[in-house]
Amino acid sequence: MLETARLPSLVSIRAFEAAARLGGFALAARELGTTAAAVSYHVRQLERQTGVTLFHRYPHRVELTAAGALVAEEAIRAFGALRSSFMRAAALEAGQISITALPTFSTSWLAPRLGDFRARHPGIRIEVEVSTDAQDLGAGRFDVAIRNGHGRWPGLRAVPLFPALFMPLCAPELRDAASAALAGPPEAINVPLLGRPDWWALWFRAQGHERPPTPDRFGIQLAEEHLDAAAAISGHGVTIGSPIIFGRELEAGRLVPAHPRAARDGRAFWLAYPLARQDSAKIGLFRDWLSEQAEAARHAAARWIGEPVEAPVA
Amino acid sequence: MLETARLPSLVSIRAFEAAARLGGFALAARELGTTAAAVSYHVRQLERQTGVTLFHRYPHRVELTAAGALVAEEAIRAFGALRSSFMRAAALEAGQISITALPTFSTSWLAPRLGDFRARHPGIRIEVEVSTDAQDLGAGRFDVAIRNGHGRWPGLRAVPLFPALFMPLCAPELRDAASAALAGPPEAINVPLLGRPDWWALWFRAQGHERPPTPDRFGIQLAEEHLDAAAAISGHGVTIGSPIIFGRELEAGRLVPAHPRAARDGRAFWLAYPLARQDSAKIGLFRDWLSEQAEAARHAAARWIGEPVEAPVA
DNA sequence: CTGCGAGGCTAAGGCAGACTTATGCTCGAA
DNA sequence: TTCGAGCATAAGTCTGCCTTAGCCTCGCAG
Numbered sequence: 001m002l003e004t005a006r007l008p009s010l011v012s013i014r015a016f017e018a019a020a021r022l023g024g025f026a027l028a029a030r031e032l033g034t035t036a037a038a039v040s041y042h043v044r045q046l047e048r049q050t051g052v053t054l055f056h057r058y059p060h061r062v063e064l065t066a067a068g069a070l071v072a073e074e075a076i077r078a079f080g081a082l083r084s085s086f087m088r089a090a091a092l093e094a095g096q097i098s099i100t101a102l103p104t105f106s107t108s109w110l111a112p113r114l115g116d117f118r119a120r121h122p123g124i125r126i127e128v129e130v131s132t133d134a135q136d137l138g139a140g141r142f143d144v145a146i147r148n149g150h151g152r153w154p155g156l157r158a159v160p161l162f163p164a165l166f167m168p169l170c171a172p173e174l175r176d177a178a179s180a181a182l183a184g185p186p187e188a189i190n191v192p193l194l195g196r197p198d199w200w201a202l203w204f205r206a207q208g209h210e211r212p213p214t215p216d217r218f219g220i221q222l223a224e225e226h227l228d229a230a231a232a233i234s235g236h237g238v239t240i241g242s243p244i245i246f247g248r249e250l251e252a253g254r255l256v257p258a259h260p261r262a263a264r265d266g267r268a269f270w271l272a273y274p275l276a277r278q279d280s281a282k283i284g285l286f287r288d289w290l291s292e293q294a295e296a297a298r299h300a301a302a303r304w305i306g307e308p309v310e311a312p313v314a
Numbered sequence: 315m316l317e318t319a320r321l322p323s324l325v326s327i328r329a330f331e332a333a334a335r336l337g338g339f340a341l342a343a344r345e346l347g348t349t350a351a352a353v354s355y356h357v358r359q360l361e362r363q364t365g366v367t368l369f370h371r372y373p374h375r376v377e378l379t380a381a382g383a384l385v386a387e388e389a390i391r392a393f394g395a396l397r398s399s400f401m402r403a404a405a406l407e408a409g410q411i412s413i414t415a416l417p418t419f420s421t422s423w424l425a426p427r428l429g430d431f432r433a434r435h436p437g438i439r440i441e442v443e444v445s446t447d448a449q450d451l452g453a454g455r456f457d458v459a460i461r462n463g464h465g466r467w468p469g470l471r472a473v474p475l476f477p478a479l480f481m482p483l484c485a486p487e488l489r490d491a492a493s494a495a496l497a498g499p500p501e502a503i504n505v506p507l508l509g510r511p512d513w514w515a516l517w518f519r520a521q522g523h524e525r526p527p528t529p530d531r532f533g534i535q536l537a538e539e540h541l542d543a544a545a546a547i548s549g550h551g552v553t554i555g556s557p558i559i560f561g562r563e564l565e566a567g568r569l570v571p572a573h574p575r576a577a578r579d580g581r582a583f584w585l586a587y588p589l590a591r592q593d594s595a596k597i598g599l600f601r602d603w604l605s606e607q608a609e610a611a612r613h614a615a616a617r618w619i620g621e622p623v624e625a626p627v628a
Numbered sequence: 629c630t631g632c633g634a635g636g637c638t639a640a641g642g643c644a645g646a647c648t649t650a651t652g653c654t655c656g657a658a
Numbered sequence: 659t660t661c662g663a664g665c666a667t668a669a670g671t672c673t674g675c676c677t678t679a680g681c682c683t684c685g686c687a688g
Binding site: 348352356374452 | 684
Binding site for chain 1: 321322324325327328361362364365366367368369370371372379380381382384385387388389391392393395396397398399400402403404406407450452453454455457590591593594
């Protein structure tokens with residue numbers, strides 16, 4: 001690089017700074033992990049580049065000149081301050097984690113649990129941003145992402161959380177009517193369906209019914225899945241969702257399975273983060289905590305789930 | 315070099331600093347005389363080395379993170395202070411010149427003239443150290459040296475001042491006696507000789523006398539040549555010295571030539587300085603001034619000197 | 629709405645600068 | 659007097675830095 005701002009070679013300044021601070025080229029070489037010849041060479045380079053004599057040479061030792069002492073003082077201070085700023089930046093960075101996650105996952109599963117993470121890691125502040133789009137982790141805006149998919153994303157490490165499952169869920173008072181309705185083909189449905197039509201189609205295919213429910217079978221059309229769940233809790237119909245994600249609602253009796261069988265599409269929920277970040281302590285802590293929570297959630301949801309049936313590809 | 319003090323690559327920090335200060339990689343690349351790809355690469359390296367995300371990436375632009383802003387502030391300050399310290403060091407260095415010179419040259423010729431240099435270059439402080447030994451200019455203790463010799467010193471630039479001349483000099487009242495004594499061979503000397511015996515031997519050889527004056531011909535033995543001159547001025551004998559160096563004494567009539575002929579040994583007085591320093595402004599100013607003074611001194615001394623005779627090699 | 633330009637990103641390859649090695653110098657201490 | 663330590667330099671090696679090429683996204687102008 002050309003020095004447009006007339007700052008000489010930084011590598012040479014660093015060699016000089018170490019020599020000035022330690023009082024000799026041999027000690028500087030040892031600290032920098034190089035040879036005394038390299039330090040000598042760099043100090044000479046610096047003197048040539050700047051036209052300033054930095055050291056008086058005597059046999060066996062060197063002594064800073066007045067000009068050299070002036071630069072040394074500033075260089076020592078500058079490098080010390082820089083070093084300190086990197087440490088403070090690392091501490092700042094280590095003290096907060098930025099997560100991008102899917103809306104329902106965030107609202108219904110993650111958010112209720114974050115209190116526990118905060119209790120166990122009070123030094124780490126959490127930021128969650130919900131997005132239906134997969135955010136670019138390379139852009140640096142997020143440390144980790146919760147993704148739904150196959151788990152094979154280049155440059156990322158994906159930790160499996162739990163499989164994507166689709167189970168009919170309704171309020172307790174709708175149980176009998178919904179169970180009866182779902183025992184037959186889609187055209188026999190006489191209770192309102194809630195949630196994504198493609199997920200219902202997937203579920204019926206897993207039951208052996210090729211034709212999906214027609215639009216007239218659906219009740220309220222809501223923008224987000226957790227709103228579907230809220231409507232179902234209110235008795236407005238049967239929703240289709242993950243017994244793991246809604247595990248706490250099932251536990252509390254606010255939702256019940258309207259059918260014992262769940263369908264799956266081969267996808268799963270994953271924690272993803274850049275391979276380049278796998279040494280990050282905070283990401284490691286979050287990963288370990290999240291894996292633990294996911295395992296507990298899978299275990300707890302097992303009582304609601306019979307053997308999940310993988311739906312044939314439409 | 316290994317980073318024993320955990321400061322990451324300085325080249326990368328410099329790229330980062332420029333990008334932070336200018337708000338983009340393209341502008342930073344322009345200032346640093348490199349490509350945006352190089353800046354991007356260095357910022358990534360820095361992020362990997364430190365584990366700190368420094369920029370958020372967006373299409374067409376980048377934005378400092380909080381941690382990045384923290385480091386940027388310190389880096390901008392550090393580099394600015396370093397730059398400033400080099401400029402101040404250069405100014406300090408440019409404001410003083412260190413000279414090593416031969417004793418007599420210093421005392422009798424240089425010192426009386428330095429007032430003129432100081433008047434013409436008030437911003438440059440002069441330090442003269444007298445030494446009979448040739449000081450190592452590479453050690454950085456001296457900027458320039460006045461040397462006597464052949465002028466061919468490796469790594470140094472030598473500017474000729476004036477030839478080394480040896481002429482008998484005495485007080486006016488001793489003129490006739492000294493002239494008569496010096497007209498014949500050394501054994502006929504009946505006035506005390508002062509100064510270095512080897513210089514007298516050289517002078518007599520130049521006159522065609524093979525045998526040097528014997529020790530009994532010498533008066534007071536003094537340690538330094540200018541003391542010999544002082545003794546000669548006091549009428550204690552005839553000294554042997556340079557009519558150029560003692561030009562002002564001749565001019566003032568305190569010394570007169572005891573013989574019209576000067577001898578020379580093929581050597582001269584030179585201003586020497588390191589080739590590596592030839593761009594130094596202060597050295598240039600001193601060289602130009604000294605050359606001018608030397609030329610004036612040669613010119614003024616011409617009236618005292620007949621055709622100098624080169625003494626045959628003993 | 630389409631095309632272009634600008635800024636950023638990464639991979640691969642080349643080379644120049646950084647460093648090592650070898651040798652030499654000086655001086656102080658044993 | 660000898661040896662070891664620190665500094666200096668030259669020459670050769672090699673690795674880190676940079677360039678080049680190609681790609682991506684987005685905003686703006688036509």
